[in-house]
Amino acid sequence: MDVVAVVGAGAPSAEQEQDAYEVGRLLGTRGVTVVTGGLGGVMAAASRGASEAGGVVVGLLPGLDRAAANPWVGVAIPTGLGELRNGLIVRAADALVAVGGEYGTLSEVAFGLKAGKRVVGLRFGYDVHGVVPAASPEEAVALLLSRG
Amino acid sequence: MDVVAVVGAGAPSAEQEQDAYEVGRLLGTRGVTVVTGGLGGVMAAASRGASEAGGVVVGLLPGLDRAAANPWVGVAIPTGLGELRNGLIVRAADALVAVGGEYGTLSEVAFGLKAGKRVVGLRFGYDVHGVVPAASPEEAVALLLSRG
Amino acid sequence: MDVVAVVGAGAPSAEQEQDAYEVGRLLGTRGVTVVTGGLGGVMAAASRGASEAGGVVVGLLPGLDRAAANPWVGVAIPTGLGELRNGLIVRAADALVAVGGEYGTLSEVAFGLKAGKRVVGLRFGYDVHGVVPAASPEEAVALLLSRG
Amino acid sequence: MDVVAVVGAGAPSAEQEQDAYEVGRLLGTRGVTVVTGGLGGVMAAASRGASEAGGVVVGLLPGLDRAAANPWVGVAIPTGLGELRNGLIVRAADALVAVGGEYGTLSEVAFGLKAGKRVVGLRFGYDVHGVVPAASPEEAVALLLSRG
Numbered sequence: 093m094d095v096v097a098v099v100g101a102g103a104p105s106a107e108q109e110q111d112a113y114e115v116g117r118l119l120g121t122r123g124v125t126v127v128t129g130g131l132g133g134v135m136a137a138a139s140r141g142a143s144e145a146g147g148v149v150v151g152l153l154p155g156l157d158r159a160a161a162n163p164w165v166g167v168a169i170p171t172g173l174g175e176l177r178n179g180l181i182v183r184a185a186d187a188l189v190a191v192g193g194e195y196g197t198l199s200e201v202a203f204g205l206k207a208g209k210r211v212v213g214l215r216f217g218y219d220v221h222g223v224v225p226a227a228s229p230e231e232a233v234a235l236l237l238s239r240g
Numbered sequence: 241m242d243v244v245a246v247v248g249a250g251a252p253s254a255e256q257e258q259d260a261y262e263v264g265r266l267l268g269t270r271g272v273t274v275v276t277g278g279l280g281g282v283m284a285a286a287s288r289g290a291s292e293a294g295g296v297v298v299g300l301l302p303g304l305d306r307a308a309a310n311p312w313v314g315v316a317i318p319t320g321l322g323e324l325r326n327g328l329i330v331r332a333a334d335a336l337v338a339v340g341g342e343y344g345t346l347s348e349v350a351f352g353l354k355a356g357k358r359v360v361g362l363r364f365g366y367d368v369h370g371v372v373p374a375a376s377p378e379e380a381v382a383l384l385l386s387r388g
Numbered sequence: 389m390d391v392v393a394v395v396g397a398g399a400p401s402a403e404q405e406q407d408a409y410e411v412g413r414l415l416g417t418r419g420v421t422v423v424t425g426g427l428g429g430v431m432a433a434a435s436r437g438a439s440e441a442g443g444v445v446v447g448l449l450p451g452l453d454r455a456a457a458n459p460w461v462g463v464a465i466p467t468g469l470g471e472l473r474n475g476l477i478v479r480a481a482d483a484l485v486a487v488g489g490e491y492g493t494l495s496e497v498a499f500g501l502k503a504g505k506r507v508v509g510l511r512f513g514y515d516v517h518g519v520v521p522a523a524s525p526e527e528a529v530a531l532l533l534s535r536g
Numbered sequence: 537m538d539v540v541a542v543v544g545a546g547a548p549s550a551e552q553e554q555d556a557y558e559v560g561r562l563l564g565t566r567g568v569t570v571v572t573g574g575l576g577g578v579m580a581a582a583s584r585g586a587s588e589a590g591g592v593v594v595g596l597l598p599g600l601d602r603a604a605a606n607p608w609v610g611v612a613i614p615t616g617l618g619e620l621r622n623g624l625i626v627r628a629a630d631a632l633v634a635v636g637g638e639y640g641t642l643s644e645v646a647f648g649l650k651a652g653k654r655v656v657g658l659r660f661g662y663d664v665h666g667v668v669p670a671a672s673p674e675e676a677v678a679l680l681l682s683r684g
Contacts, residue, residue: 095602125611150611156470156627158539167569167594167611169628174452174468175354176327179347183600184613195354198368199327202347206323219367220346243454273463298463304479304618306391315421315446315463317480320618322600331452332465471650475620475643494664495623495646502619502639515663516642 095125095150096236097185099178099200100134101192108192111214112137114229115189120147122237127152127184129177130161130168134191139164152177152184179203187236190216190223212236243273243298244384245333247326247348248282248364249340256340259362260285262377263337268295270385275300275332277325278309278316282339287312300325300332327351335384338364338371360384391421391446392532393477395496396430396487396512404488407510408433410525411485416443418533423448423480425473426457426464430487435460448473448480475499483532486512486519508532539569539594540680541625543644544578544635544660552636555658556581558673559633564591566681571596571628573621574605574612578635583608596621596628623647631680634660634667656680 096119101108116138119126126142128135130151139149143164151165154174161168171177178196182188182203187210190197198218204211205222213223214232226232244267249256264286267274274290276283278299287297291312299313302325309316319325326344330336330351335358338345346366352359353370361371362380374380392415397404412434415422422438424431426447435445439460447461450473457464467473474492478484478499483506486493494514500507501518509519510528522528540563545552560582563570570586572579574595583593587608595609598621605612615621622640626632626647631654634641642662648655649666657667658676670676 148611150613152613167592169594169596169613169624171624172470172472172627175351176324176468179324179327180613180615183616195350195370199347199350199354202343202350203323206343206347222343296463298465300465315444317446317448317465317476319476320479320620322616324616328465328467331468471647472620472623475623491646491650491666495643495650498639498643498646499619502643518639 095127095185097127097181097188098138099188099190099197102133104133104192108134108215109137111229112191113141115232116141117145118229118233120145127181129181130165132162136162152181182207189214189232189236243275243333245275245329245336246286247336247338247345250281252281252340256363257285259377260339261289263380264289265293266377266381268293275329277329278313280310284310300329330355337362337380337384391423391481393423393481393484394434395484395493396489398429400429400488404511405433407525408487409437411528412437413441414525414529416441423477425477426461428458432458448477478503485510485528485532539571539629541571541629541632542582543632543641544637546577548577548636552659553581555673556635557585559676560585561589562673562677564589571625573625574609576606580606596625626651633658633676633680
């Protein structure tokens with residue numbers, strides 16, 4: 093397990109933002125690469141956490157402009173695919189954690205489950221069988237990194 | 241409203257299959273182009289219904305082999321994008337109807353809602369706000385073709 | 389051989405436009421589906437030719453707006469992939485003919501050759517080994533439809 | 537100028553391989569991120585050069601398996617897009633250098649020129665207007681990093 097995608101709300105609550113930051117930080121501390129959609133909200137918070145912990149942070153952007161990436165993205169990849177880049181985020185990762193989130197996040201969760209990857213939900217708002225619920229960032233990271 | 245995507249279970253129940261056939265038939269009768277993922281189950285049933293009614297049937301295939309399309313697809317487009325072609329199905333359509341379905345269908349529903357398109361659910365198994373429930377193929381088609 | 393992609397100049401000469409029209413017409417007459425990028429120039433001329441001959445005409449558009457398709461496209465598919473849709477045009481076809489064209493066309497020719505598909509050039513401006521030159525629309529279509 | 541794509545032959549000559557290695561090394565030394573298709577030949581040689589110089593190396597893989605990346609890729613992104621990932625390589629970069637190469641490379645050069653990006657050719661085998669020829673890795677890197 094080397095790469096985890098952190099997906100979630102573009103406009104998160106303060107709690108979701110804190111959770112995303114903490115998830116990113118814990119992943120970065122453990123040497124896990126963090127992949128996000130590269131923009132704001134949960135994406136930025138997780139990127140900041142991972143970056144501050146010295147982790148590798150990849151942002152797969154929907155547009156063509158690398159400058160749209162949040163400042164904590166280390167490797168920004170403008171895809172120009174719009175929302176279809178959600179599928180690339182999933183393909184880039186071994187497992188996913190959804191922190192809150194709306195329709196875009198739901199598409200990523202669905203793709204992740206379809207691909208047979210572990211998907212952890214942290215305050216994830218949809219009832220989708222197969223999503224493993226976590227009550228805290230610590231538990232989310234433990235679930236993401238456990239095997240089997 | 242010219243193009244409707246019919247998405248859903250690859251291995252449907254007899255009831256779902258009948259519903260998909262009927263949705264396709266009603267759409268074809270009304271001159272609406274039907275777009276599906278081009279394979280079996282709900283995709284094939286809707287394609288058959290639309291085709292028998294004289295409608296245009298488009299199949300956006302996940303693989304590179306056009307021959308994988310079900311026999312009722314008139315225009316088969318092998319994309320080689322795997323599950324990412326789900327996003328293209330949504331982009332190709334003005335509105336979507338989900339007949340049953342699992343994770344792949346959920347990704348299409350999520351993309352459709354994200355894009356602000358009307359999404360109708362017919363025996364759709366997930367609780368996603370924004371999906372307009374229909375109790376019958378007739379109601380589904382009426383909802384798909386109503387404006388505003 | 390069921391589907392041929394006609395690619396080429398977006399701003400063609402009168403001669404290229406006439407050639408593209410004629411290629412489309414001949415393909416449509418023979419019951420071959422014509423796939424293009426759906427916009428103007430060679431794409432529109434080939435679409436018009438095929439459409440007037442009663443053929444099926446598919447347009448794979450770079451943007452998200454189906455209304456951008458030229459009026460002779462029968463099945464317009466907005467992909468939102470930008471220039472990446474060039475690769476989808478190639479995947480959708482059994483063989484390609486390039487009528488003039490610049491960099492975009494060159495990318496399609498390269499993808500076609502890479503995929504091992506027959507690529508015919510009609511006033512194609514680049515020297516790329518593997519492109520089969522044709523001196524007329526009639527010869528181009530004969531080369532496209534010959535096997536082996 | 538922060539990101540350069542190095543594209544080229546999958547089965548290069550010894551000279552092309554050495555050139556690619558040197559281009560990668562020079563880019564890495566200058567703190568420029570190197571993007572490649574992540575596999576062997578020129579891709580591997582450039583990755584090795586950049587990696588040994590301490591640079592960031594991104595590999596955008598055609599398949600779904602991250603393990604297909606050559607060992608010098610730091611950030612491997614399996615796209616599952618097949619040859620369409622060539623377009624993503626171009627989008628990810630500010631400029632491109634083609635070291636030898638066949639059809640796949642030609643598609644990348646065409647996409648790069650279409651997008652208005654600087655494209656440098658080092659023993660590039662095709663005659664495409666707009667490609668800036670370089671006689672050595674040093675010249676190639678100088679051309680890639682010069683502005684205007």
